[in-house]
Amino acid sequence: NFMLTQPHSVSESPGKTVTISCTRSSGTIANNYVQWYQQRPGSAPTTVIYEDNQRPSGVPDRFSGSIDRSSNSASLTISGLRTEDEADYYCQSYDNYNWVFGGGTKLTVV
Amino acid sequence: EVQLVESGGGLVQPGGSLRLSCAVSGFTFSSYWMSWVRQAPGKGLEWVANIKQDGSEKYYVDSIKGRFTISRDNAKNSLSLQMNSLRAEDTAIYYCARGGSGRLPVSPDFWGQGTLVTVSS
Numbered sequence: 222n223f224m225l226t227q228p229h230s231v232s233e234s235p236g237k238t239v240t241i242s243c244t245r246s247s248g249t250i251a252n253n254y255v256q257w258y259q260q261r262p263g264s265a266p267t268t269v270i271y272e273d274n275q276r277p278s279g280v281p282d283r284f285s286g287s288i289d290r291s292s293n294s295a296s297l298t299i300s301g302l303r304t305e306d307e308a309d310y311y312c313q314s315y316d317n318y319n320w321v322f323g324g325g326t327k328l329t330v331v
Numbered sequence: 332e333v334q335l336v337e338s339g340g341g342l343v344q345p346g347g348s349l350r351l352s353c354a355v356s357g358f359t360f361s362s363y364w365m366s367w368v369r370q371a372p373g374k375g376l377e378w379v380a381n382i383k384q385d386g387s388e389k390y391y392v393d394s395i396k397g398r399f400t401i402s403r404d405n406a407k408n409s410l411s412l413q414m415n416s417l418r419a420e421d422t423a424i425y426y427c428a429r430g431g432s433g434r435l436p437v438s439p440d441f442w443g444q445g446t447l448v449t450v451s452s
Contacts, residue, residue, distance in 0.1 A: 320378035
C-alpha cells in the first residue's frame, strides 16, 4: 500500500487563497481518483472534492482540486477564505479494494 | 435524503466484544459498497473495512484482521461490525460510510455521525 502525506497545518487570512497538498508515496497519483473531505470539530467528514476535481452539489466553487503528475501529488485549493472554512481536511484515495487516507491538515483562518 | 445512523458504541474492557450497527435510508442500499472508518481521539481518519454490494467480498485493514467482521443485511438496509478481542488502540469514533456503486469501492461519499467505542478497564 502507498501512503498519502499532507502538511500538518496551514494558516491564512480571510479572503486569501490557500493550497493543501497530498503526496502519494508510491505508484502514480493519476491512476486512482483522489477525494478531499472537510471535518469541522465534533462533526463527521463531508466531501468537498471527488474524482480529483469534481465538486458535490452545495460545495461552493471556492473549493477546487487538481492533480500534479510531476510531483505525484494532489492539491486542494480554497480561495476567498472564510472563517467557516476553518477545519481539518483529509485527502483519500484507494488501492484496489482498500482505502488510504492522508494524515489530515488543520486549516486555521485568522 | 441519504441517512446513515450508527449505534452500539460504548465502554468495553480489553479483550471484550462489541457489535456496531448502521441503519441506512434514502438510497438503494443493495447497490452500494458499504464501509467502516474510524477516528481515534485527536487523530486522523483510518479505513477499517469494506463490504461489496451483495456481501460476497470483504476487505479489512491489517490491524483488525481476524478480530473484526463486517456484514450487511440488504433486506433490512443494515450494516454491522462485529468487534472481538478489543484493544485499547481500538478506541475511536466509528463511522459508517457509503462506498460507491461501482466495481470498486472508490471512496466514501456519505458518512454517518459516528458512534464512540472506548476500550478501557
